[in-house]
Amino acid sequence: MAVYIRNDTTEARCTVRARVHVPLKTPLGEWLEADVFSFAGLGDDGEHVAIGLGDYRGNPEPLVRIHSECLTGDVLGSARCDCGPQLGEALREIDKAGGYLLYLRQEGRGIGLYNKIDAYVLQDAGLNTYEANERLDLQADSRDYRVAADMLQALDAARVRLLTNNPEKVRQLRDYGVDVLERVPTGVHITPYNRHYLETKAQVTNHAIEMPRYVE
Template sequence: MNNIDISKIATLPTKYGTFNIQAFKEGEKEHLAIFTNNLKEIDAPIVRVHSECLTGDALSSVKCDCGEQLAYAQELIAKEGGMIIYHRQEGRNIGLLNKVNAYALQDAGFDTVAANHQLGFKADERTYEIVEFILKHFDLKKVKLLTNNPAKIDSLPDIEIVERIPIQIIPNPHNENYLQVKKEQMGHLL
């Protein structure tokens, strides 16, 4: 990949434990690697590729399972060691404005996939080249991938995924349909 700016490494204390953090600027997108001190000592560290979700991650929305998945990943990785790649592709890479428009369509009865289609987007617009770049930057050749999304598994052809660790969140009345759509229409392993 060309023109990736990489920050220095800084310490990130969290309620789950202390991590290191490094930023990777790809065009206008700034992705993060959040990792434990023992990352290099683990043969196949746990890695979570977490797609940005401002509403779920920062605003505690229960329309999705994103915030809970991020919290689960932070807690697990703080204990076991590994990395979270905070993948800055909001709303399956349609952007925040379009995501809110998709929310409005969902309020009118469309599911998440149909709402994206109504706005002229594919069900999922994300790409993962930067993820593989970040893993290679840290010289990670083998990982245990914390995901339910087969697209994330398929997006890492040069990385050996020794195990897929499921990430199961208890549904609530606001996200049951969302989770069903992820399973039935997007092939998520729920």
């Protein structure tokens, strides 16, 4: 049965609808029961979704992961980034703690899929991930998390523990009225192929990533 929740205290006036109750298959072979929420009234044209996992109903301090869409990493298993492993980790950890995974349609840090593929060409020529975006006359990271804050407030989840290594996500959520009680670090999913990518995130945008000295 569809459930409609109205929260007129939010500026975005979001209407949240629980559309379906579906099982999600994780890479570990576990079946996770999840509720997938779609939204009306968000401030952009993205079809963003929230996935409720574990004992999220009524959890006063849900564990939340904001995950930006990554076709190459999430679906194709690309080793250029750590998006796929982070998504799998988030599903497992949120299922244990109770909370939400917000899946935002922000491919390539907001530049889109085709631009991201163009940026890959420049990265292969020696530029880092942020320099490649800028060479294409795009922002190094154009993501705005206002939509994530609106989604959380519409779900009555304005006090959260945020699963992230990215300080910008914490800062923006707080600026948009979400009480981030704790930043919960994610694992460092390093391979010989994404090491430079992770080092760049740590050096350029101050991601809280401790890089091991060697990769076996």
